[in-house]
Amino acid sequence: xxxxxxxxxxxxxxxxxxxxxxxxxxxxxxxxxxxxxxxxxxxxxxxxxxxxxxxxxxxxxxxxxxxxxxxxxxxxxxxxxxxxxxxxxxxxxxxxxxxxxxxxxxxxxxxxxxxxxxxxxxxxxxxxxxxxxxxxxxxxxxxxxxxxxxxxxxxxxxxxxxxxxxxxxxxxxxxxxxxxxxxxxxxxxxxxxxxxxxxxxxxxxxxxxxxxxxxxxxxxxxxxxxxxxxxxxxxxxxxxxxxxxxxxxxxxxxxxxxxxxxxxxxxxxxxxxxxxxxxxxxxxxxxxxxxxxxxxxxxxxxxxxxxxxxxxxxxxxxxxxxxxxxxxxxxxxxxxxxxxxxxxxxxxxxxxxxxxxxxxxxxxxxxxxxxxxxxxxxxxxxxxxxxxxxxxxxxxxxxxxxxxxxxxxxxxxxxxxxxxxxxxxxxxxxxxxxxxxxxxxxxxxxxxxxxxxxxxxxxxxxxxxxxx
Numbered sequence: 001x002x003x004x005x006x007x008x009x010x011x012x013x014x015x016x017x018x019x020x021x022x023x024x025x026x027x028x029x030x031x032x033x034x035x036x037x038x039x040x041x042x043x044x045x046x047x048x049x050x051x052x053x054x055x056x057x058x059x060x061x062x063x064x065x066x067x068x069x070x071x072x073x074x075x076x077x078x079x080x081x082x083x084x085x086x087x088x089x090x091x092x093x094x095x096x097x098x099x100x101x102x103x104x105x106x107x108x109x110x111x112x113x114x115x116x117x118x119x120x121x122x123x124x125x126x127x128x129x130x131x132x133x134x135x136x137x138x139x140x141x142x143x144x145x146x147x148x149x150x151x152x153x154x155x156x157x158x159x160x161x162x163x164x165x166x167x168x169x170x171x172x173x174x175x176x177x178x179x180x181x182x183x184x185x186x187x188x189x190x191x192x193x194x195x196x197x198x199x200x201x202x203x204x205x206x207x208x209x210x211x212x213x214x215x216x217x218x219x220x221x222x223x224x225x226x227x228x229x230x231x232x233x234x235x236x237x238x239x240x241x242x243x244x245x246x247x248x249x250x251x252x253x254x255x256x257x258x259x260x261x262x263x264x265x266x267x268x269x270x271x272x273x274x275x276x277x278x279x280x281x282x283x284x285x286x287x288x289x290x291x292x293x294x295x296x297x298x299x300x301x302x303x304x305x306x307x308x309x310x311x312x313x314x315x316x317x318x319x320x321x322x323x324x325x326x327x328x329x330x331x332x333x334x335x336x337x338x339x340x341x342x343x344x345x346x347x348x349x350x351x352x353x354x355x356x357x358x359x360x361x362x363x364x365x366x367x368x369x370x371x372x373x374x375x376x377x378x379x380x381x382x383x384x385x386x387x388x389x390x391x392x393x394x395x396x397x398x399x400x401x402x403x404x405x406x407x408x409x410x411x412x413x414x415x416x417x418x419x420x421x422x423x424x425x426x427x428x429x430x431x432x433x434x435x436x437x438x439x440x441x442x443x444x445x446x447x448x449x450x451x452x453x454x455x456x457x458x459x460x461x462x463x464x465x466x467x468x
Contacts, residue, residue: 082260082266082295082299083260084260085247088291090148090341109464116443117447120143124144126429128144129425131458132421133420134421136419139458145348148341150426152335152396153393153395153401154401156225156229158253158258159246159261160225161368164367167367174218177217178236186231186306192231196228203224226372226374238261239263254359257341258340258342267338267339270298270338272330273301273318274314274315280329284334287338288338331398335398336428373389386407387408388407389407398435400439400442402445403423404421404422404424406453408453425448427444
């Protein structure tokens with residue numbers, strides 16, 4: 001049995017967290033968006049959708065016709081709104097689940113995974129869990145499998161699939177060189193615990209960044225998104241393909257519980273920015289009262305930061321002054337109610353489909369697995385223990401999420417191979433001290449790998465949770 005991902009995942013979770021965002025909030029008289037003339041970049045800064053509408057040549061866009069320098073993947077001047085296809089806010093009422101008694105035998109559960117199981121027993125309403133062996137789905141473990149809960153960075157698998165489809169369709173060329181300065185327009189310093197800088201450093205060390213001005217290949221940006229959970233990389237892909245494309249991809253995947261994924265950068269700025277002065281929790285409430293306001297504001301703020309130097313510089317300077325508690329309280333509230341939400345059952349089904357070679361075309365699936373199975377490349381020895389291991393984690397204050405599929409190598413003596421195991425484990429509403437501790441100990445990750453590695457684990461967990 002391979003050592004768990006727990007330590008390396010803990011680093012990635014901390015790196016990918018949105019925990020360090022400064023907060024204030026939008027007032028009813030929040031400043032209007034800038035005029036077209038105030039946004040910098042002009043026609044060279046546009047989404048793929050916008051450039052298609054302009055009927056520009058593929059070679060100008062880094063599409064199937066060439067591998068030149070790509071345009072900045074910032075928003076077109078008509079920056080639109082989030083929620084073009086999917087709802088902005090959750091539409092499902094809270095699930096009705098009764099807490100189970102604590103006097104159950106937890107001895108089968110590994111010590112590292114026990115806090116996660118205890119959390120399920122104590123606060124089942126704060127968990128959405130789906131786990132099963134492929135081919136024996138009915139015998140799996142499920143806790144609130146269709147509940148809408150915060151996804152954090154797990155939603156980035158939707159961006160990955162949208163990118164893979166665009167590559168397969170010849171809409172973008174993965175060899176296109178992207179200006180590093182353009183990618184960095186989406187990076188808000190101090191908001192990701194260094195995830196984006198580490199991704200850049202790793203790529204530079206591997207020779208992936210070159211030239212003057214510095215460029216990198218488009219195909220390296222999804223790697224930064226999945227391996228390091230870089231929000232800047234995610235938002236670059238998000239804006240390159242366009243808001244509607246990202247949402248439609250989720251719809252095409254059959255996600256019925258999914259809310260709209262908005263740019264991560266815009267989410268930081270929607271909670272607090274140097275334009276605002278009212279209480280940050282009051283601002284979040286105003287978004288909840290008027291979802292359309294949020295849908296427009298999150299995109300307006302993304303456009304301001306990426307296209308207006310004066311706004312970006314003022315924002316970076318302002319963020320040094322906000323208190324940790326202010327950031328924490330606002331992010332917890334924002335995550336629970338506004339961050340993109342989905343259901344573990346749907347993400348588990350997607351992971352099973354990817355592991356089985358669908359539901360997308362073989363070429364798209366191959367591209368997706370190249371990035372999703374990053375642990376097999378990043379950590380020596382994992383490729384000797386698993387034939388396949390796909391994984392994406394997510395972290396926001398009070399929320400920790402993970403999706404997995406794992407196929408172990410056949411038994412050396414018998415040659416038998418256990419079917420692939422799929423796990424989607426979403427925990428939210430965690431007390432902040434618990435959240436901070438779980439970032440370090442990642443018990444939900446130990447839970448997932450117990451279910452993947454131990455053939456008896458799924459049955460044992462089902463009994464513990466009262467499923468017989």
